[in-house]
Structures are given as structure tokens and as C-alpha cells.
Amino acid sequence: MANSCERIMAQDPVFCEFCKASNAEVVCQVCYDRVCNICEKVHQNIHSNTDSKPLAKVAKVQGFCSKHPRHRYEVCCSECRVPVCTNCILDVHNKHKMVNISVLYEEDKAAILEDISEMKSKIHPNLDIIAQHARAEKENIPSKCQMVANYLKIRVEKAKLLIDEIYEETINELGEMEVSDVKAMDEHIGHIDEIILKLHNITTLFESQLKTRFESDLILFRRANPGISSYRTIPESLMYSPPIFKGGKADKTKLAKYLGELKPSSMKYCKVKKVRLQTSKRSEARAILVSTLGNILAFPPTSPSSATPSGPVSSNPPSRSTSLTKSAKSVKNFKRSYSVMTSVNCVSPEKAWISGQHSDIKLMDLESGECDSFSTSCLTDGPSDVAVTTDGDILFTDFDEKSVSRVSGKTRVLITTFSTDWNPKGLCSGMHDEVYVCQVENKYGKVTKFNKEGILLFEYVLDGNGSHIFLQPSYVCRNEGSNIFVSDTLKHAIIGLDPCGNVRFEYKRNISDDRSPFDPRGLDIDVDGNIAVVDYGNHEVILLNDIGEFLICLLDRSDGLSRPCDISIDAEKKLWVAECRTGKLKVFQSFSTEI
Structure with a gap:
């Protein structure tokens, strides 16, 4: 009978001998009837008065052995990891360990x-x-x-x-x-x-x-x-x-x-480089702290739902008097350097390069004032913006000549020039000395990315819907995650983009009082990954986190601020602010107050 049972298991799938419709799944070890799972209980009732044996599962049918075509595969050789038949076990695999197929x-x-x-x-x-x-x-x-x-x-x-x-x-x-x-x-x-x-x-x-x-x-x-x-x-x-x-x-x-x-x-x-995007945990914690304090003190907090990575971010920032977690005090007020100042860029906690509507770019020392300078070819309105590379070289844009230049020591090198339709404005330098440049024309704007030799790497022009991202990009900065943040003066917005050019957020402020429209200009990243932005029209410096949520107002008119146009933050959290109309450079120390 055992041989008969083995022969049954070795055949192709057969139908249940009761219902004649379903495939047989088990075989009775008393009468060797083959039944399906549905008819299994019925068959067990037939042998209920006898000392019946349990029903055995019908094994799945395997294919025929490639070496012995008349025999089906029975088990697998664990060492060779191949299915084998009985003859294979006797011929080659007799000392090997076998496992179920x-x-x-x-x-x-x-x-x-x-x-x-x-x-x-x-x-x-x-x-x-x-x-x-x-x-x-x-x-x-x-x-x-x-x-x-x-x-x-x-x-x-x-x-x-x-x-x-x-x-x-x-x-x-x-x-x-x-x-x-x-x-x-x-x-x-x-x-x-x-x-x-x-x-x-x-x-x-x-x-x-x-x-x-x-x-x-x-x-x-x-x-x-x-x-x-x-x-x-x-x-x-x-x-x-x-x-x-x-x-x-x-x-x-x-x-x-x-x-x-x-x-x-x-x-x-x-090699293909993987770019990991991550938000600053400290920035998130700061945003939560500000929101919590606002609820406790009954101040109108910033709505978390107003900022999404893919949509506009709108917020009514509170006055500076409601700011309890962040403040700043004046450290230095330099004498007038230009008739009109346009940019500032720190190179250390003690020094910063500045430019204005003059051909000279000056190096300012916190203690001694102007300590160095060099002339450029921007004779009409001076450089549009100044940036410093990781090697300490100076980059500047020439709006009229439509060019970007690099100054290393006393040597000036022309990096790139633009077509007649585009004029460069703000710029910044990346970790590998790549250069991000804001460019404007009559109707739209764009941000371009070049390597240090002036070779075009990427253009930030259209969003995922095919619409223009920028109207009038003026200043740009970059964080450690290779995200870039751009102030657009015509859109009255701060726009955040990931390295692939996808819009992460667009911060705009709702106007519900007699304040002037949001007028963003220069911006920079602090040590916590937050974005400090100057509001030219409202004489303020505000702070956003890296997902475009308003955190705090750092400076305003009560701090003596007048028409700020650019800002740079050093490693000691000092705010170097350039004032456009006064032509002055002012330095403030930012600090936190424990509650």
C-alpha cells in the first residue's frame, strides 16, 4: 500500500473522488481515497467508527529529473542546492544532506x-x-x-x-x-x-x-x-x-x-552621488518652542498649517516686543563706507567684505574699520553682489557687463559672461566652490549654477507644473543640504528649492495692518540652519526655519535699523547688516534668553 500511496503522490494533480470538482489535497491512509479540503471532514466521518489513521497531505508534483527522465525530483541536495531524484541520490549525492524541495x-x-x-x-x-x-x-x-x-x-x-x-x-x-x-x-x-x-x-x-x-x-x-x-x-x-x-x-x-x-x-x-535631504532638528525644536510660548502668553502664534514644503507660506510676524526667545544688541556701527551700500559677506567673526555703488570692494575689521580694499571694473554702479569661496577667493557680479569674476590675491579672473538678455544680481558660493547666480531679464528671472571654471551645471527656471519660479530674484544663499533660498522682490517672497529645483516652500506675509508689503532682500543661514532675511521696506530682520516657517523678528527700527539691504551671519552669531541708503555697516550680537 505504501508503494501505491507513493505512486498517487507522484502523479499529476487529480480531482477529489467525492466532489469531482476540486483538486485533491489529502489522501486517506485507510482507503487511500484522494479528497479536497472541503470534503476532508465528510471523509473523516465515514471512518469515525474505525480506528482510522490521519489523512496525509498530497505532496506537490515535481518535474522530471534532467539526468533520469523517467524519475521525478523527490528532494533537494542541501550541499549542491539542486533537486534530485532517487537515482541521483544513489549515484552522486549518497553522502550529501537532503532537504525538502x-x-x-x-x-x-x-x-x-x-x-x-x-x-x-x-x-x-x-x-x-x-x-x-x-x-x-x-x-x-x-x-x-x-x-x-x-x-x-x-x-x-x-x-x-x-x-x-x-x-x-x-x-x-x-x-x-x-x-x-x-x-x-x-x-x-x-x-x-x-x-x-x-x-x-x-x-x-x-x-x-x-x-x-x-x-x-x-x-x-x-x-x-x-x-x-x-x-x-x-x-x-x-x-x-x-x-x-x-x-x-x-x-x-x-x-x-x-x-x-x-x-x-x-x-x-x-560616480553617481546621492544627495540626502534632511531638516535641522534644532530648527524644528526652535519652531515648536516659539509656538508653545506664543500659546502660553496668549500671543498670536504662527499657524503650522501655513507652511507646507510644496505651497506658499503666509504669516503675520509679531512685533519685536513679543519676541522672548531671541534678541540682539548692537556691537559696532561703522562710519559711512559708501553713498549706497549693496552687500556684505563675512570671512571671519572679525572681518567682512562689503560693496556699494563704487568700484572698490572693502574689507572691514570689527576693531580697526577698513583694513583692505581692491578695485573692480564695475565703474558705474559697483558690483551687484559679493561672495567668498571656501578658499577665501572673492566673487562678484557686474550687472552692466553681465559677468561674474573671481579675485584670488591680486589676480582677477573672468569666470563667465551672460547673453544680452540676462543681467546678474546676487550670488553665493557652495561647498565645492560652485557658484549660484541670480539672473534677471525684462519679465522673468532664474538662478544658475556654475562650477569654478564657469561651466553651467544647472538652471533653476521652471517648477514641476512648467511655471516660472522667479520674477525678480535678487539674493541667494545655500545651506549644508544643498537647498537654496532666494529672495524675490517682485513676488515679495522667499522661495526655497531642493538641489533638483523642486519648490520646497514659498514664504509670503499677509498684510493685515498698515505695514508696508514684505520686501525681502539679502539673506543668510545661521549656525542652526535657520534663514535670516532683511525686510527692506519694513526696516526689519526676521528669522525663518528651513521649511519656511516664521520664527522671530530679530531687529527692527527700535534697534536703529534703516533700510537694510543685505545680511551676513558669522560663526559667533553676530549679524552684519548692510544699510542701503545710509551706506553704513552695522553689527549686532544675537543671543538667546532662557525662560
């Missing part, structure tokens, strides 16, 4: 599910990012090459007809570089697309194996396809550096040297 099946099934999850959640998204970046780089190749061509054309116009022949030869060489670069980027994109297609096919194949009829088939498939090791290594992204045109000295006898040398473009692979 279902055990190995579940292990391999879990491994395949993990591989599928990794392909979908990690590998495929990274490949999409690389492919998207490569396509964007490809689209920018003609425009970047055109920038070089435009600069070249300016030099050609100055030399007029004397250098026409050399100009045409160089443009042709640049065109060849462009064609070559586009071809190389096409090959890179094709390679990435090929990997994505293969990955998609593998994912589909793996998912199809989960629906296989025989568990042994999945195990054999898993053994023949051991995971996705060849796709776990994400290929490097191909970075494009456009050709660099180096101008020569103006010498009619050496036209070729005057025109300059066109250096070939370059491409290099770099």
Missing part, C-alpha cells in the same frame, strides 16, 4: 524577490538618473559650444577682417569637436539604454519564474542565473566639459596667437 524553493524565491526589489528600487532608478543626466548634457553641448563661439566672435570683431580666415578655421574645428562630443554622448546613452533594456528583460524573466508550475524549475533557473551580480555595479556617469577657448595678446603681427587657442573638450566618468 519546498525548503530550497522558499530560499531561492526569497533571493529572487530580493534581486527584483534591488533592481527596481536601486539599480534602475540610478540608471534612469544617469541616462537623464546624459541626455541633458547632450542637449547642452551645442549651447555650451555656442557660448565659446560667441566669445570667440567678440575677439574676431575686434580684429575685424584681419583674422577672418583664422576664425573660420577655428569655428570648423569647434564644430568637429561638437559632432565628436555628441557622438560620444550618444554612444554613452546607448550603452545605458542597453543596460536598462537588459535589466528590464531580466526583471520580467525573474518575475515569470515566480509563476512556474514546478518548484524545481525555479530552483534550476536560480542556479543557472545566480542573481544580478553583473548589474549591481552602476556604470559611471559621463561628464562633459566643453572646449575652452584661451585668448591671446592683441598683436597684429601674430594674429593666430591673438585669436587664441581652442582647447578640445573633455569627458570623464564620475
Whole structure:
């Protein structure tokens, strides 16, 4: 009878001998009838008066052995991790440990599910990012090459007809570089697309194996396809550096040297960098503290629902007299430095660079006053804004000349120039000396990101709905999470963006009294990650957290503040405030009061 039972288990699935509709799931060890789960109790009642044995589960039918086609797989070899039949055990695996096929099946099934999850959640998204970046780089190749061509054309116009022949030869060489670069980027994109297609096919194949009829088939498939090791290594992204045109000295006898040398473009692979976005816990704690104190003291608190990462943030800031957790006192009031001051940027707790409507940029010392200065080419209205890099170099924008320059020691280097439609205003420097520049035209504005060589990296222009983010961006700053914050004077708003250009918040103040409209200008990040903003029209400095919620009013007219246009915060929490109309630089010490 035992042999008969084994033969029953070894056959293909059969129907229940009672209902003739459902597949048999158990076999009676008394009469060897095969029944389904529904008819199992009925069958047990038939043998209720006898000393019946329990019903045994009908084992799932396995496929036939590849080495012994007449025998089905019975168990799995634990050491070799393959399904085997009885003959296989006698021939090869007689000293190996055997396990049930279902055990190995579940292990391999879990491994395949993990591989599928990794392909979908990690590998495929990274490949999409690389492919998207490569396509964007490809689209920018003609425009970047055109920038070089435009600069070249300016030099050609100055030399007029004397250098026409050399100009045409160089443009042709640049065109060849462009064609070559586009071809190389096409090959890179094709390679990435090929990997994505293969990955998609593998994912589909793996998912199809989960629906296989025989568990042994999945195990054999898993053994023949051991995971996705060849796709776990994400290929490097191909970075494009456009050709660099180096101008020569103006010498009619050496036209070729005057025109300059066109250096070939370059491409290099770099690893995909993951940017983690996180909010400051200290900033969140401060916002909670301010809100709690407002409730206790019956002051109108800032509504938490008024600030969302993806929508406008509106708030009526309380007067400074209600500010109990933050305050500031005057430390230094410098003598008038300019007729009109435009910017300030700290380099240490003791010193800061300032600029105004004058060609000179001055270094101010907290004790001795002006201690250094240098002249720029901004002769009409002076630099629009000044920033300091991590290396201590000075960056400044020239609104009229449409340029950004770097000063290292006594050496001035032109980083980049803009087209006739765009004028640069505020700027700031990043951790890796990348440069963020506010640019304006007649109707809209944008923020552009360059590397230290002046190569365009990113443009913040449109939001996710295709609408223009900015109207008149004036000042910009950046925090440690690579989020940027921009003051827009026409929108009367502070706009926060993540590194990918998505709008995190848009802070606007509702007008419910006789106060002037919110008029944000300069802004900076304090040591807690909060955003200090000067309100030019209301003679105030306010503090927002990094998700656009109003925290406190730091300074106002009662502190002697008049038409502030820019602010910079040093490591000791001192507020260096530039006043536009008075042309003065004022320093305040910010401090907290324990309640």
C-alpha cells in the first residue's frame, strides 16, 4: 500500500473522488481515497467508527529529473542546492544532506524577490538618473559650444577682417569637436539604454519564474542565473566639459596667437552621488518652542498649517516686543563706507567684505574699520553682489557687463559672461566652490549654477507644473543640504528649492495692518540652519526655519535699523547688516534668553 500511496503522490494533480470538482489535497491512509479540503471532514466521518489513521497531505508534483527522465525530483541536495531524484541520490549525492524541495524553493524565491526589489528600487532608478543626466548634457553641448563661439566672435570683431580666415578655421574645428562630443554622448546613452533594456528583460524573466508550475524549475533557473551580480555595479556617469577657448595678446603681427587657442573638450566618468535631504532638528525644536510660548502668553502664534514644503507660506510676524526667545544688541556701527551700500559677506567673526555703488570692494575689521580694499571694473554702479569661496577667493557680479569674476590675491579672473538678455544680481558660493547666480531679464528671472571654471551645471527656471519660479530674484544663499533660498522682490517672497529645483516652500506675509508689503532682500543661514532675511521696506530682520516657517523678528527700527539691504551671519552669531541708503555697516550680537 505504501508503494501505491507513493505512486498517487507522484502523479499529476487529480480531482477529489467525492466532489469531482476540486483538486485533491489529502489522501486517506485507510482507503487511500484522494479528497479536497472541503470534503476532508465528510471523509473523516465515514471512518469515525474505525480506528482510522490521519489523512496525509498530497505532496506537490515535481518535474522530471534532467539526468533520469523517467524519475521525478523527490528532494533537494542541501550541499549542491539542486533537486534530485532517487537515482541521483544513489549515484552522486549518497553522502550529501537532503532537504525538502519546498525548503530550497522558499530560499531561492526569497533571493529572487530580493534581486527584483534591488533592481527596481536601486539599480534602475540610478540608471534612469544617469541616462537623464546624459541626455541633458547632450542637449547642452551645442549651447555650451555656442557660448565659446560667441566669445570667440567678440575677439574676431575686434580684429575685424584681419583674422577672418583664422576664425573660420577655428569655428570648423569647434564644430568637429561638437559632432565628436555628441557622438560620444550618444554612444554613452546607448550603452545605458542597453543596460536598462537588459535589466528590464531580466526583471520580467525573474518575475515569470515566480509563476512556474514546478518548484524545481525555479530552483534550476536560480542556479543557472545566480542573481544580478553583473548589474549591481552602476556604470559611471559621463561628464562633459566643453572646449575652452584661451585668448591671446592683441598683436597684429601674430594674429593666430591673438585669436587664441581652442582647447578640445573633455569627458570623464564620475560616480553617481546621492544627495540626502534632511531638516535641522534644532530648527524644528526652535519652531515648536516659539509656538508653545506664543500659546502660553496668549500671543498670536504662527499657524503650522501655513507652511507646507510644496505651497506658499503666509504669516503675520509679531512685533519685536513679543519676541522672548531671541534678541540682539548692537556691537559696532561703522562710519559711512559708501553713498549706497549693496552687500556684505563675512570671512571671519572679525572681518567682512562689503560693496556699494563704487568700484572698490572693502574689507572691514570689527576693531580697526577698513583694513583692505581692491578695485573692480564695475565703474558705474559697483558690483551687484559679493561672495567668498571656501578658499577665501572673492566673487562678484557686474550687472552692466553681465559677468561674474573671481579675485584670488591680486589676480582677477573672468569666470563667465551672460547673453544680452540676462543681467546678474546676487550670488553665493557652495561647498565645492560652485557658484549660484541670480539672473534677471525684462519679465522673468532664474538662478544658475556654475562650477569654478564657469561651466553651467544647472538652471533653476521652471517648477514641476512648467511655471516660472522667479520674477525678480535678487539674493541667494545655500545651506549644508544643498537647498537654496532666494529672495524675490517682485513676488515679495522667499522661495526655497531642493538641489533638483523642486519648490520646497514659498514664504509670503499677509498684510493685515498698515505695514508696508514684505520686501525681502539679502539673506543668510545661521549656525542652526535657520534663514535670516532683511525686510527692506519694513526696516526689519526676521528669522525663518528651513521649511519656511516664521520664527522671530530679530531687529527692527527700535534697534536703529534703516533700510537694510543685505545680511551676513558669522560663526559667533553676530549679524552684519548692510544699510542701503545710509551706506553704513552695522553689527549686532544675537543671543538667546532662557525662560
